Amino acid sequence: MSEDTKGKPRQPGFETRAIHAGAPPDPVTGARTMPIYHTTAYVFDDVEHAASLFNLSTFGYIYSRLTNPTVAALEERVASLEGGRGATATASGHAAQLVAFFALMAPGESFLASRKLYGGSLTQFGRTFAKFDWHAIFVDPDDPENFARALTPNCKAIFVESLANPGGVVTDIEAIARIARDAGIPLIVDNTLATPYLCRPIEWGADIVVHSTTKFLGGHGNAMGGALVDSGRFDWAQNDKFPALTAPEPAYHGLRFYETFGDMALIMQTKAVGLRDLGPALSPMNAFLTLTGIETLPLRMQRHCENALAVARFLEAHPRVDWVSYAGLPSNPYAALARKYMPGGAGAVFTFGVKGGYDAGVKVVESCELLSHLANVGDTRSLILHPASTTHRQLTDEQRTAAGAGPEVVRLSIGLESVEDIIADLDQALGLSATRP
Amino acid sequence: MSDHDHYPDEHLRRILRSVKTIAMVGASPDWNRPSAFVMEYLQSKRYRVIPVNPTAAGRTINGETCYAALTDIPQESAGRIDMVDIFRRSDKVGPIVDEAVAIGASVVWMQIGVRNDEAAAKAEAAGLTVVMNRCPKIEYGRLHGELSWGGFNSGIISSKRRKLNV
Ligand SMILES: Cc1ncc(COP(=O)(O)O)c(C=O)c1O
Numbered sequence: 001m002s003e004d005t006k007g008k009p010r011q012p013g014f015e016t017r018a019i020h021a022g023a024p025p026d027p028v029t030g031a032r033t034m035p036i037y038h039t040t041a042y043v044f045d046d047v048e049h050a051a052s053l054f055n056l057s058t059f060g061y062i063y064s065r066l067t068n069p070t071v072a073a074l075e076e077r078v079a080s081l082e083g084g085r086g087a088t089a090t091a092s093g094h095a096a097q098l099v100a101f102f103a104l105m106a107p108g109e110s111f112l113a114s115r116k117l118y119g120g121s122l123t124q125f126g127r128t129f130a131k132f133d134w135h136a137i138f139v140d141p142d143d144p145e146n147f148a149r150a151l152t153p154n155c156k157a158i159f160v161e162s163l164a165n166p167g168g169v170v171t172d173i174e175a176i177a178r179i180a181r182d183a184g185i186p187l188i189v190d191n192t193l194a195t196p197y198l199c200r201p202i203e204w205g206a207d208i209v210v211h212s213t214t215k216f217l218g219g220h221g222n223a224m225g226g227a228l229v230d231s232g233r234f235d236w237a238q239n240d241k242f243p244a245l246t247a248p249e250p251a252y253h254g255l256r257f258y259e260t261f262g263d264m265a266l267i268m269q270t271k272a273v274g275l276r277d278l279g280p281a282l283s284p285m286n287a288f289l290t291l292t293g294i295e296t297l298p299l300r301m302q303r304h305c306e307n308a309l310a311v312a313r314f315l316e317a318h319p320r321v322d323w324v325s326y327a328g329l330p331s332n333p334y335a336a337l338a339r340k341y342m343p344g345g346a347g348a349v350f351t352f353g354v355k356g357g358y359d360a361g362v363k364v365v366e367s368c369e370l371l372s373h374l375a376n377v378g379d380t381r382s383l384i385l386h387p388a389s390t391t392h393r394q395l396t397d398e399q400r401t402a403a404g405a406g407p408e409v410v411r412l413s414i415g416l417e418s419v420e421d422i423i424a425d426l427d428q429a430l431g432l433s434a435t436r437p
Numbered sequence: 438m439s440d441h442d443h444y445p446d447e448h449l450r451r452i453l454r455s456v457k458t459i460a461m462v463g464a465s466p467d468w469n470r471p472s473a474f475v476m477e478y479l480q481s482k483r484y485r486v487i488p489v490n491p492t493a494a495g496r497t498i499n500g501e502t503c504y505a506a507l508t509d510i511p512q513e514s515a516g517r518i519d520m521v522d523i524f525r526r527s528d529k530v531g532p533i534v535d536e537a538v539a540i541g542a543s544v545v546w547m548q549i550g551v552r553n554d555e556a557a558a559k560a561e562a563a564g565l566t567v568v569m570n571r572c573p574k575i576e577y578g579r580l581h582g583e584l585s586w587g588g589f590n591s592g593i594i595s596s597k598r599r600k601l602n603v
Contacts, residue, residue: 011592012594016594017594020594020595020596021590021594022585024582024593024594024595024596024597024598024599025596025597025598025599026598027582027598027599027600027601028601030598052477052478052481055469055474056474057473057474057477057478058474058477058478058481059578059583059584059586059587060583060586061586067586067587067588069586071588072585072586072587072588073585075588075589076585076588076589076590076591079588079589079590080590080592084590085589085590086587086588086589086590087588087590088588089588253469254469255469259471260471260474262549262550262572263549264575264587264589267587267588267589268587271587271588
């Protein structure tokens with residue numbers, strides 16, 4: 001079904017690809033869903049075949065730290081939905097970020113990152129990456145020109161979230177992509193909260209997309225996972241900033257990834273070097289759960305967005321609520337950007353400020369009976385969290401406020417339950433927050 | 438001239454099915470060059486690949502004698518050359534395509550990054566099929582599900598069981 005009557009390649013629709021991409025029937029058994037290939041290793045035909053595989057001169061499986069059929073099916077599916085050339089799946093979203101930067105960075109180098117990111121990413125970049133002598137320069141993303149102003153000659157990438165966790169911040173991807181292109185460095189977009197159903201950063205000029213598939217892609221709160229998707233469009237040889245892709249790789253007899261694999265270079269490098277040497281491979285079982293989750297992504301995201309909008313409207317009108325930061329509300333400062341980048345809806349993760357500060361925030365979270373108090377987003381279940389006391393705890397007061405996680409902030413991830421029940425639970429919890437403990 | 442921005446999958450499948458012997462212009466004796474990877478891969482899929490490269494003429498690459506030019510390949514030992522695969526810069530392609538026509542090849546295939554519309558039009562006028570800016574290894578791998586093993590987007594959606602190629 002890949003051609004129309006004129007012979008022009010015809011792209012199947014998003015919903016079709018969410019179900020089918022990467023997972024044709026098993027050629028051996030005819031099994032219709034993707035089998036879970038729970039194996040660590042794969043037999044070689046002979047020594048010559050083994051040599052070809054180790055030299056990367058032929059396609060095939062060696063060891064599941066590098067590649068695995070069930071994991072590869074997930075990779076192809078995510079790549080297809082994002083409109084990328086290929087993908088590398090990892091054990092978690094954080095691992096995807098590590099593997100992506102590992103391909104780009106050398107000690108002493110830096111990259112620009114939005115200041116409005118998931119708190120765990122702020123910590124990974126600001127503290128742990130610093131131990132590799134990789135330096136994140138944090139920038140307020142609301143004015144894209146801030147990135148141009150902060151660039152230094154040894155910057156190797158720009159990193160933003162399309163829809164930032166937790167605050168409902170929408171990033172001007174197209175404008176920032178232009179700045180990255182002019183600087184000859186890739187733009188990496190974390191598309192976890194929007195998912196490719198709502199936003200496809202590669203269509204706006206992003207070079208690499210990363211995901212925590214733990215969230216909406218898997219969608220059921222049952223499997224950790226991550227992925228990086230490469231657009232295949234970045235010219236790694238345009239400058240000498242990316243030797244991991246353009247210079248001879250000693251571990252592969254001097255092979256140059258970009259010269260040998262062209263637009264497949266980054267995905268080959270992230271497997272053959274990144275996964276091989278850092279080790280954060282995704283388990284086939286988690287790949288299977290995530291593949292199954294993605295099959296219903298379009299339906300789930302529609303309902304997630306509908307429910308989130310209804311809850312945001314309810315909260316906006318609630319006397320105990322100071323403010324609501326949901327880009328799907330017309331009053332929101334990011335509403336115009338949301339209409340441009342995610343016309344299908346502004347996602348289901350957002351924050352609101354409860355009257356009464358830190359204590360009231362804690363009280364709301366602890367009083368919920370239906371919403372689960374836990375540190376995750378993107379589940380069928382509605383989730384609630386007080387970032388200042390949990391995910392953003394490691395940060396300074398100043399960083400917390402900059403990241404939209406001040407003392408009065410409550411974060412929601414709206415699930416797929418009956419929306420009246422979600423609203424009723426929040427209503428009673430807000431009522432209780434008015435009473436002194 | 439036919440459309441050289443898109444090639445229907447069925448068109449590429451037909452080419453890869455019909456071809457048996459491939460002359461590879463720009464083949465390298467250095468086993469770690471991209472052309473050597475493509476040669477080795479195509480040989481593993483039972484194509485006969487005859488290397489052509491003036492700087493390596495007379496040497497043996499992967500069990501095959503290398504020739505200086507397409508027109509030097511002896512008919513007696515090589516038989517019919519079905520396809521010419523070109524690993525040369527786009528502006529060097531013209532004379533190679535002329536030779537491909539002269540030796541009676543039916544397909545001219547230019548590698549990724551290689552495109553020469555003028556040469557392609559000439560070859561098509563002479564009845565040859567032309568593919569440009571593609572790699573036969575990648576296309577073979579994509580159409581046979583092998584590219585998907587690496588997590589690449591094959592663009593293929595199918596509810597049919599793929600035949601195992603033995
Ligand atoms: C936007 C975003 N990016 C990255 C991550 C990290 O992903 P993981 O928890 O799968 O490592 C998260 C997790 O909360 C996230 O919300």
